[in-house]
Each structure stands twice: as C-alpha cells, then as structure tokens.
Amino acid sequence: xxxxxxxxxxxxxxxxxxxxxxxxxxxxxxxxxxxxxxxxxxxxxxxxxxxxxxxxxxxxxxxxxxxxxxxxxxxxxxxxxxxxxxxxxxxxxxxxxxxxxxxxxxxxxxxxxxxxxxxxxxxxxxxxxxxxxxxxxxxxxxxxxxxxxxxxxxxxxxxxxxxxxxxxxxxxxxxxxxxxxxxxxxxxxxxxxxxxxxxxxxxxxxxxxxxxxxxxxxxxxxxxxxxxxxxxxxxxxxxxxxxxxxxxxxxxxxxxxxxxxxxxxxxxxxxxxxxxxxxxxxxxxxxxxxxxxxxxxxxxxxxxxxxxxxxxxxxxxxxxxxxxxxxxxxxxxxxxxxxxxxxxxxxxxxxxxxxxxxxxxxxxxxxxxxxxxxxxxxxxxxxxxxxxxxxxxxxxxxxxxxxxxxxxxxxxxxxxxxxxxxxxxxxxxxxxxxxxxx
Amino acid sequence: xxxxxxxxxxxxxxxxxxxxxxxxxxxxxxxxxxxxxxxxxxxxxxxxxxxxxxxxxxxxxxxxxxxxxxxxxxxxxxxxxxxxxxxxxxxxxxxxxxxxxxxxxxxxxxxxxxxxxxxxxxxxxxxxxxxxxxxxxxxxxxxxxxxxxxxxxxxxxxxxxxxxxxxxxxxxxxxxxxxxxxxxxxxxxxxxxxxxxxxxxxxxxxxxxxxxxxxxxxxxxxxxxxxxxxxxxxxxxxxxxxxxxxxxxxxxxxxxxxxxxxxxxxxxxxxxxxxxxxxxxxxxxxxxxxxxxxxxxxxxxxxxxxxxxxxxxxxxxx
Numbered sequence: 001x002x003x004x005x006x007x008x009x010x011x012x013x014x015x016x017x018x019x020x021x022x023x024x025x026x027x028x029x030x031x032x033x034x035x036x037x038x039x040x041x042x043x044x045x046x047x048x049x050x051x052x053x054x055x056x057x058x059x060x061x062x063x064x065x066x067x068x069x070x071x072x073x074x075x076x077x078x079x080x081x082x083x084x085x086x087x088x089x090x091x092x093x094x095x096x097x098x099x100x101x102x103x104x105x106x107x108x109x110x111x112x113x114x115x116x117x118x119x120x121x122x123x124x125x126x127x128x129x130x131x132x133x134x135x136x137x138x139x140x141x142x143x144x145x146x147x148x149x150x151x152x153x154x155x156x157x158x159x160x161x162x163x164x165x166x167x168x169x170x171x172x173x174x175x176x177x178x179x180x181x182x183x184x185x186x187x188x189x190x191x192x193x194x195x196x197x198x199x200x201x202x203x204x205x206x207x208x209x210x211x212x213x214x215x216x217x218x219x220x221x222x223x224x225x226x227x228x229x230x231x232x233x234x235x236x237x238x239x240x241x242x243x244x245x246x247x248x249x250x251x252x253x254x255x256x257x258x259x260x261x262x263x264x265x266x267x268x269x270x271x272x273x274x275x276x277x278x279x280x281x282x283x284x285x286x287x288x289x290x291x292x293x294x295x296x297x298x299x300x301x302x303x304x305x306x307x308x309x310x311x312x313x314x315x316x317x318x319x320x321x322x323x324x325x326x327x328x329x330x331x332x333x334x335x336x337x338x339x340x341x342x343x344x345x346x347x348x349x350x351x352x353x354x355x356x357x358x359x360x361x362x363x364x365x366x367x368x369x370x371x372x373x374x375x376x377x378x379x380x381x382x383x384x385x386x387x388x389x390x391x392x393x394x395x396x397x398x399x400x401x402x403x404x405x406x407x408x409x410x411x412x413x414x415x416x417x418x419x420x421x422x423x424x425x426x427x428x429x430x431x432x433x434x435x436x437x438x
Numbered sequence: 439x440x441x442x443x444x445x446x447x448x449x450x451x452x453x454x455x456x457x458x459x460x461x462x463x464x465x466x467x468x469x470x471x472x473x474x475x476x477x478x479x480x481x482x483x484x485x486x487x488x489x490x491x492x493x494x495x496x497x498x499x500x501x502x503x504x505x506x507x508x509x510x511x512x513x514x515x516x517x518x519x520x521x522x523x524x525x526x527x528x529x530x531x532x533x534x535x536x537x538x539x540x541x542x543x544x545x546x547x548x549x550x551x552x553x554x555x556x557x558x559x560x561x562x563x564x565x566x567x568x569x570x571x572x573x574x575x576x577x578x579x580x581x582x583x584x585x586x587x588x589x590x591x592x593x594x595x596x597x598x599x600x601x602x603x604x605x606x607x608x609x610x611x612x613x614x615x616x617x618x619x620x621x622x623x624x625x626x627x628x629x630x631x632x633x634x635x636x637x638x639x640x641x642x643x644x645x646x647x648x649x650x651x652x653x654x655x656x657x658x659x660x661x662x663x664x665x666x667x668x669x670x671x672x673x674x675x676x677x678x679x680x681x682x683x684x685x686x687x688x689x690x691x692x693x694x695x696x697x698x699x700x701x702x703x704x705x706x707x708x709x710x711x712x713x714x715x716x717x718x719x720x721x722x723x724x725x726x727x728x729x730x731x732x733x734x735x736x737x738x739x740x741x742x743x744x745x746x747x748x749x750x751x752x753x754x755x756x
Contacts, residue, residue: 041594061616272619272658282726284658285719288621298727302734313741328737332730386551390665390712396722400729407733411740 006099006113010092013120017088020130021081036084039339040132043083047072057257065167065262066250068134087129090136095120097143098349101319104150105422106197107353115349128342135339138168139346145174146319146350149181150422152192158235162242169266170343173307173325175239180315182231186423189231194424198353269335274381274395276336276374278403281396283334303332316421319350324410331406357416366409373398373405498677499582499611499629509612509625514584518675539563540579540676543647545707554709555651556583560676562634562646576636578606580677581650583628588620588657588669588711591628595653605650607631619658620667628652634678659713666710 024035046056046069056062056069074082095116102112119125129136141164148157161178164171187193250258270291272284279299286295306328314321326344330336357363377398383389502517544559560579585591596608612626632648659667 045594060614271617273617278726278729281714281718281722284619284714285661285716285722287619287658288661295723299730302730306734306737309738309741313744332734384551384712386553388551388710388712390715392712392714393718393722396726400725403729403733407736410737414737414740414744417744 004113004117006116009113009117009120010095013095013126014092017091017126017130020126021084021088024084024130025081035131037131037133039134040083043068043072043132043134044075044080047083048076051076055254055257057254057261063261063265064134065246066254066258067167067246084130084132087132087134087136090140091125091129092120093140094136094143094346097140097147098346100147101143101150101350102353104147105195106199108198111353115352118349118352119346122345125342125345128339133339135342138164138171139342141167142171142174142322143346146322149178149318150193150195152187152190154182154189154231154235155238158238159242161235162239163246165239166243166246169263170326170329173329174322176311177315177318177321177325178235179232180311181318181422182229182235184226184229184231185425186421187231188426189234194426195422196420196424198420271335274384276377276399276402277334278396278399279334280399281392284392299334303329306332316423317419318422319347320354320417323347323351324413327406327410331403351413351417354418354420355413355416356418357412362412362416366412370405370409373402377402497607497609497629498580499609499627503611509584509627511584540678542673542676545673547707547709548651552656552711553653555653556671556707557649557651558674560648560650562648577634577678577680579632579634579648580679581630581632582675582677583630583652584672584674585626585628585654586669586671587623587625588659588667589654589709590614590616590623590626590657591652591654592616596628599653605630606633621660623657656709656711659711661714661716663716665712665715667713669709669711671707671709
C-alpha cells in the first residue's frame with residue numbers, strides 16, 4: 001500500500017471538513033432535515049445571549065460551561081459557522097496530537113499515519129465537528145494533557161486538566177491514573193521523563209501490567225506517605241485551583257443557574273427517554289417514584305468497581321488506561337448518547353500500536369460486533385420514535401447487547417495488549433521504600 | 439520536534455489569550471450596541487418560559503399567563519370569554535359589522551411516531567351584506583391550541599418555521615420543558631398567527647381556506663397496562679384580528695370565530711403514544727442489574743488474568 005504523508009492527510013482532512021461545513025449550510029437552508037446538530041443551535045443561542053450581556057442559561061437545554069458560549073460569540077457577531085470551524089480545527093488538532101504522542105514514543109511513521117487516519121477519516125468523527133458538536137475541543141485538551149505529561153510539563157498538564165474537568169466533568173476519572181503515573185521513581189518535576197520506546201516495549205515487556213503492588217505489608221504506612229510527592233501535590237493543587245476558579249468565576253456571573261445546569265445536572269442526570277444505556281427502561285419504569293438508596297448504589301457499583309480495577313492495573317500505561325476507563329465509563333453510564341463515543345475514539349489510535357490483535361479476524365470481530373449492536377439498537381429506536389411502535393422491551397434488550405459488545409471490545413483489548421508504561425524508571429530513583437512497581 | 443512543540447505551545451497560549459480578550463471586549467461592546475439597535479441574534483427574545491417568537495405581534499394567551507401560574511381549562515375559557523375585547527371595533531361601530539368567521543373544515547394528525555404535525559384546514563366566512571367600504575386593513579387568523587397532557591411544541595422549531603415565513607407569529611405558553619415525561623410536566627398552549635391577506639373584509643374573500651400545520655412531539659407517556667396511551671386533542675379557539683388604519687392611529691379588532699359543536703361532530707383527533715408496561719418492571723430491573731454486574735465481573739476478571747499471565751510470560755523469558 002502506497003504511504004500517505006501526514007501533511008497530505010491533514011490537508012485532505014481539512015478540505016473534507018470545510019466541504020462538509022459548506023454542505024451543511026446548504027442542507028440546513030434547502031432541506032427539511034437539517035445537517036446541523038440541534039446542540040449547535042443551543043450553543044449559538046446561548047452565545048447570542050452572552051453577546052447581549054445575558055445569561056446563556058436563559059436558553060433552555062444549555063447545560064455546558066459558559067466557556068462554550070463565550071467561544072461561540074463570533075457566531076452572533078461574525079458568522080454562524082464560526083463554531084463549526086472552531087470544532088473542526090480542534091478535530092484536526094486531535095489528529096496532530098495523536099501523531100505527536102506516537103512520535104514521542106518512537107512509533108514508526110507508517111503506523112503513526114494509519115493510527116491518525118483512524119481518527120481523521122472516521123465518518124463518525126468528521127461529522128461530529130462539522131455538525132457543530134463541541135466534543136473535539138475536549139478530546140484535544142485530553143490529548144494535550146498527555147503530551148504535557150510526556151514532556152515533563154506538570155504545571156501545564158495540571159492547568160489544562162483543571163480546565164477540561166470544568167468544561168466536561170467526565171475527565172475527572174483520569175485523576176487517579178495521572179496521580180499514580182507521577183511516581184517519583186519515574187516522574188520528577190523539572191526533569192523531562194524518559195519515555196518507553198515503542199520498539200523496546202514490543203520486544204520485552206518486563207514492566208508487566210503497570211500495576212502497583214506493595215510487596216511488604218509492614219511498609220504500607222511508608223508507601224502511603226510516598227503517595228504525597230511534590231509532583232502529585234502540585235498537580236492536585238493546581239488543577240483543583242483552576243477548576244474552582246472557573247467554577248467560582250461563573251458562579252459569580254450566573255449564580256445557581258450555572259451550578260445547576262452545568263454541573264449538578266450532569267451528576268444527577270437520569271433520563272427516562274430511550275438511549276443506548278441498559279438503564280433507560282429501568283429508569284422509565286421507575287420514574288413515577290423515587291429510587292431507593294440501595295437501587296442507586298447497585299447501579300453505581302459496577303461502574304466504580306471497573307474504574308478502580310482498571311486504574312489499579314493499568315495506570316502506568318496511561319493512554320491505555322484512559323482508553324479503557326473511558327470506554328467503561330460510557331458503557332456503564334446511566335445515559336449514553338452517540339457523542340460520548342468520541343471520548344474514547346480519540347484515545348483508540350494511541351493504543352493500537354501496542355495491540356497484538358490482528359485485523360483478521362479479531363479486529364473485524366470487534367468492529368462488526370460493536371457496529372452491529374449499535375445498528376441493531378438504532379433499528380428498534382427508529383421503530384419506537386419514528387414509527388410509533390411499542391418496542392420498549394426489544395429496545396432495552398438491544399441495549400443489553402450493546403453493553404455486551406462494549407464488554408467484548410474491552411476484554412479483547414486487554415487480552416491482546418502489550419503493556420507499556422509511558423515512563424521508564426529513572427536511573428537514580430528517589431524512592432527508598434520496598435515498593436515493587438511493575 | 440521539541441522546538442516545534444514549543445512554538446505550538448506559545449502560539450496556542452497567545453491565541454487563546456487574545457481570543458478571550460477579544461471576546462470579552464466584543465461582549466461589552468455588543469451590550470452597548472443593543473441599547474440603540476441589536477446584534478445579530480438567533481433569538482428575538484429568549485425567554486424560554488413563555489417562548490414568544492414573533493415580529494411585533496401581541497399574543498392573546500400571554501395575558502392569561504401573566505395572571506395564572508398554570509393552565510386550568512375553566513380559567514382559560516373564562517379568560518377568553520371575558521377578558522379579550524371581542525367584536526368591539528371603533529372603526530366599524532356605525533357600520534354593519536362584517537364579523538368574519540373562521541371554522542375548522544378538516545383536522546388530523548400527519549406522520550407517525552413521536553413527531554407529528556397537527557394539520558387544520560380553516561375556512562374564512564364573512565357575513566352577507568358586509569361588503570362596504572372600510573379603511574385599509576390587514577388580518578391575521580389566530581389559532582389557540584390547548585395541547586393535551588403528553589404532547590408539546592418545541593419553541594425553537596416554531597422559530598425555525600417563523601424564520602422561513604410559514605407563520606407570522608408563533609408562541610408557546612405554559613410548560614415548555616422539552617425533556618420531561620408526562621408525569622412530571624404540565625400542559626401548554628400554542629398560539630399561531632397566519633396572515634390571511636389584506637382587506638379581506640372588503641373584498642371577495644368569502645370561502646378562503648388556510649392550512650396550518652403545527653409540529654408536535656409526544657412526551658413519554660405514563661406507564662400503563664396496555665401498550666399505548668391515548669391523547670385527545672380538543673378543538674382550537676379561533677380568532678381573527680384585523681388592524682385598521684384609523685384617522686389618527688391604528689386600531690386592532692379581534693373577532694372570536696369558533697363553533698365548537700361543529701368540531702365535536704367531526705370527531706376528536708387522537709394520538710396513540712407507546713408507553714411502558716408496568717408488568718415489565720420486575721424483570722427489567724433484575725436483568726439490568728444482573729447484566730451490569732456480569733459485565734463488570736468479566737472486565738475485572740480479565741484485568742486480573744492479564745496481569746497474572748503477563749507475569750508468567752516474563753518468568754518464561756527469564
């Protein structure tokens with residue numbers, strides 16, 4: 001297969017996105033079904049309100065940080081496609097960052113290009129930005145945080161992490177793996193960490209799963225103390241400060257409306273309307289009365305358990321840990337909409353160079369099972385929403401199948417993954433506790 | 439690569455700082471402009487609880503919700519009959535009143551599923567002997583739909599239709615929350631204004647027919663024993679409002695034109711909305727939690743198994 005240069009790929013991707021933005025404008029004007037995502041109109045309306053000095057939360061269903069509305073003010077002042085252009089540029093930036101991360105770890109050029117193509121030429125991802133969804137901005141920020149950590153820029157990583165958690169709450173799940181990665185034996189502030197090269201990790205996987213074990217129970221206290229290193233404390237303090245500053249600033253501007261719509265709503269959200277989550281029908285059937293505490297806990301336990309185990313096992317292999325965590329977070333969430341898939345799509349290219357999974361036939365099995373389960377759900381969803389058939393039971397069973405597909409993908413990736421902690425152990429480690437780190 | 443990344447970092451930071459500075463400046467500048475004109479805006483007036491989307495029309499229903507917190511049928515009918523200045527028109531005081539009448543000739547739901555259009559064919563009739571010289575005037579047909587519980591209109595969708603010129607005015611009053619199911623939401627009223635042309639009271643416009651299609655959406659219905667929950671639409675209240683050029687000022691006259699007994703004869707419009715079945719509650723809850731637990735255990739087991747086998751492989755290599 002002829003190799004494609006990264007520059008050509010970026011150029012083609014940019015032209016494709018520009019074409020789709022222009023086409024989207026044409027379709028919105030000339031056809032009844034609009035190309036533009038309904039969320040984009042929500043952002044634009046909120047931005048118009050901000051431009052007029054009003055609260056963006058006067059726009060119903062605007063449940064984002066005011067930052068998004070601020071970013072889209074030019075929609076009201078210059079042209080309504082400004083936001084789409086911004087999101088598409090972020091989309092391209094994600095492609096650039098994917099390549100940067102892979103190159104930092106010595107991944108060969110052709111493998112880098114194929115990995116980047118998985119993002120840039122994925123029909124799902126290039127329609128997301130051009131239809132006016134803001135997720136590419138979040139994805140770009142997450143990847144930028146990884147780059148900052150890989151370059152030893154702890155302060156930058158902390159700043160952007162605080163900002164991205166303010167923007168979209170879900171990246172809070174990355175807090176623990178980041179903290180665990182900042183192990184003093186591998187990462188020291190002010191020093192550029194040594195990255196595990198792709199070629200060395202493929203030959204020998206002496207670092208194992210990257211899980212953390214304490215070999216001597218008698219030194220648990222010393223181990224706990226070692227958790228509070230300068231780097232970890234700095235990261236925690238700065239990211240928390242940025243998060244609380246942003247939250248405090250917008251609370252000052254917009255008061256409880258902001259707090260409720262942008263933060264609390266997402267923490268307590270239970271949507272009875274049909275979505276990919278296995279919980280939707282259960283929520284609908286119980287919507288007329290409050291959930292018992294035991295019911296809330298039971299639905300929370302699988303999510304928390306999986307997250308903690310994945311962090312504990314894979315924290316040192318940061319991109320892989322992020323990927324699995326995000327996929328699990330989405331799969332076990334009480335509400336799943338299609339835009340959430342972008343959260344782990346942007347991380348998938350980062351783990352592919354380390355997988356032993358062959359496209360034939362394990363790779364195809366994952367792809368077909370996942371797409372098939374999703375299409376199956378969409379079919380029943382269409383019959384319910386657009387044909388008015390009572391297929392709640394069938395739709396719920398389709399969501400169970402989709403969970404099975406997500407589980408299958410996760411299990412396959414874990415079994416076929418070559419563990420590769422991002423950071424190598426430093427030659428003169430500062431750690432003096434008998435903590436065995438694999 | 440290191441220098442390129444550094445340059446990218448600096449450019450990004452500079453760009454972001456300049457952008458926000460410019461945005462804040464624009465924001466302040468825009469709010470000043472609004473005092474004398476208006477910025478380009480997608481919304482004329484974004485008060486979502488009343489969601490009035492219009493040029494400069496007044497809405498009959500707006501006055502009701504200024505005094506009442508929620509929709510009660512008897513209160514609303516009382517409001518329509520007593521508080522709207524009907525059929526009093528200074529311009530026409532000393533002449534035979536034309537009293538245009540609007541009536542529904544046909545009414546049905548178009549489409550399937552949760553998103554449909556309520557189509558109403560409205561016929562204009564003017565009383566005989568009313569064709570005499572009147573000042574220039576423009577008339578609107580006003581349709582006030584009291585939506586049943588379980589159905590709502592999207593104000594932003596109506597705005598889109600307004601921008602395309604389908605209506606001359608559109609507003610939703612009452613509960614405009616788009617997301618809540620029926621059990622957690624209240625009813626709402628949609629008021630639509632349609633232009634029926636200039637000088638209709640003077641010309642030969644008897645028998646004029648206009649078609650109105652209002653896009654509606656079904657909420658999630660209350661749970662039931664059967665598969666569907668029935669939603670019934672009552673006939674709308676119809677008004678004609680004409681604006682006359684008076685000697686010194688413009689005057690609007692409103693005429694009520696509904697004969698509800700005729701609409702009842704035509705048969706109520708019904709919408710069968712799929713609903714959840716109570717019988718499913720037990721099995722759905724059990725299987726949902728069981729599936730979540732099994733999936734979680736599979737992932738946890740695989741993660742542990744991966745770690746153990748990797749350790750074994752390392753030993754083999756040594």
